Amino acid sequence: MTKIIGLTGGIGSGKTMIANYMQSKGVPVYIADDEAKKIMKSAEVKELICSEFGDAVLKDDNIDNSMLAKLVFNNPDKLQKLNGIVHPLVASHFEEWLKKHSDFPFIIKEAAILFESGSFKKCDAIITVIAPLETRIDRILKRDKTDRESILKRIENQWTDKEKMSKSHFIIRNITKKETINQVDEILKKLNNQ
Incomplete structure (x- = not known):
């Protein structure tokens, strides 16, 4: 039976770099956020989102993710409604993807x-990526067209590193790329030997 290893971490922690590295090592990686964005492009989901949040979230007939983010990250009820639309569809897509990687x-x-x-309840083990807050903020400012206040609001909507670490099997401290890759290699070695 294929084990599901969850990989998570707060925004700007470096999950994507680690996921890409694991993929380069031949490990199948499912990036939930990427799949959610694809799902949100379907006509059916766009309609559901627009009926919930209004046509203001549309830009050139697509969901304007930055507009939607502004609406939901300041409002837990709206975030929950958006998650209620998107998460079940991502979960079902993941189940199909998992079947294709069952070997x-x-x-x-x-x-x-x-x-x-x-x-996380459906994962056999969890890897959490952490990084100092200022490092994370720096990374996000360089990557996204956003501001410090918006980043901090998004961070507030996620579990703290301490909460995540308490439920994780592996912790990656992502400060320098070389050290991080060494940590990932160690984890992959352990997972391959289980």
Whole structure:
């Protein structure tokens, strides 16, 4: 039976870099956020989102993710409604994807809100990526067109590193790329030997 290894961490912790590295090592990686974005492009889901949040979230007939983020990250009820639309569809897509990778001893399911969504309960082990707050903020400022205040609001909507670490089997401290890769290699070695 293929084991599901959850990979999570707060925004800007470096999950994507780690997921890409694992993929380069031949490990199948499911990136939940990427799949959610694809799902949100379907006509059916766009309609559901627009009926919930209004046409203001549309831009060029697509969901304007930055507008939607502004609406939901300041409002837990709206965030819950959005998650109620998207999460069940991502969960069902993941189950189909998992069937196609059932010949692997384990796969990685990368999700920013693995704990918050409750999907960690279906994982056989969890890897949490952590990094100092200022490092995370710096990374996000360089990557996204956003501001410090918006980043801090998004961080407030996620579990703290301490909460995540208490439920994790492996912790990656992502400060320098070389040290991080060494930690990932160690974890992969352990997972391959289980």
